[in-house]
Amino acid sequence: MQINRDMNILVVDDFSTMRRIVKNLLKELGFSKFDEADDGSTAWPMIQTGKYDFIVSDWNMPEMTGIELLRRVRADAQLKDTPFLLITAEAKRSQILEAAQAGVDGYIVKPFTAATLNEKIQKIFERVAQRQQA
């Protein structure tokens, strides 16, 4: 499936190295438009502008967690369909269940490979395309 490589992506992680890794991997996959946020609390006002087509977020951040950010996105009538991928070290069964219930589109556990990221993005946007057709 052909994915729009021009989409605006927001990368949210409190570790700047991880943001760089994610951005570089996304660049290798052909994406080019990124913004960064270092916490859910700084990401949320950016997302509310409606600019982003895809959100890639960490879970564990100091002020607002990724799961809380996901809940806010899903609770907002304008933003609720924004594809949301969690990339996190959180790997407890109960946490993955919680993320699923909150409406996450993909869940990657750290450390991860470029291949995993590519696979998840493909899957997410295939599902988005199916949803739009339905």
Add this chain to the structure above:
Amino acid sequence: MNQQDPALLEAAQQLVWALQAQQTEQIAPLIDRLNQLQEGSIYTQLSTLAQNLHQTLDELPDNTLLLQTKNDLPDATERLQSVIQILDEASHTTLTRLENSMALLSQLQSSPEIAAAHSSVLQDLRKELEAILSAQAYQDLTGQVLNRVIYVLSALEQSLMALIISAGHDYAAIPSRQLTPEQLKQGVGPNVTQASRQDALDNQADVDDLLSELGI
């Protein structure tokens, strides 16, 4: 020392009297008696201190010091050890990839046509790779620092454990920590300790299996 102790005062007065009256045969037993009384009073004070310590340890909110000593300090040590291991593995991964890259670069440089056409780019690339190689020294430096911190934490744990046991606590009976739903919601980080691996999925494949069960 309790200056009001009447038994001590009485024995001291008897000793003064015996000295003044030159009752020499009474002097030695009175000095012994004084010594006994003094030792007894030190033991009483020590046991009061120990009792106070026992109570204080119990009265700290949620037995903080007991739980910290039994659970948090060993947990911190185990986490730091895992950091050393993660850094070591990461550094070796980088070094392996670097060695591979340098071998590939050498192949390019050994081709006369490519070397002639791209000599300066290839040289610059080698410098970049060499800089990445030197940067891996962080593993040694951070490892040494972490080892030192682990040593300090372990010593602190041993001292606190001895203190807690000497205050009359049954160390084995101190409960272990349980993660609360709030902590799980906030995120608990990588599950790098044996205790934290409970209920954790090992790898992406297991996570994917669970997700597909959930329709994701």
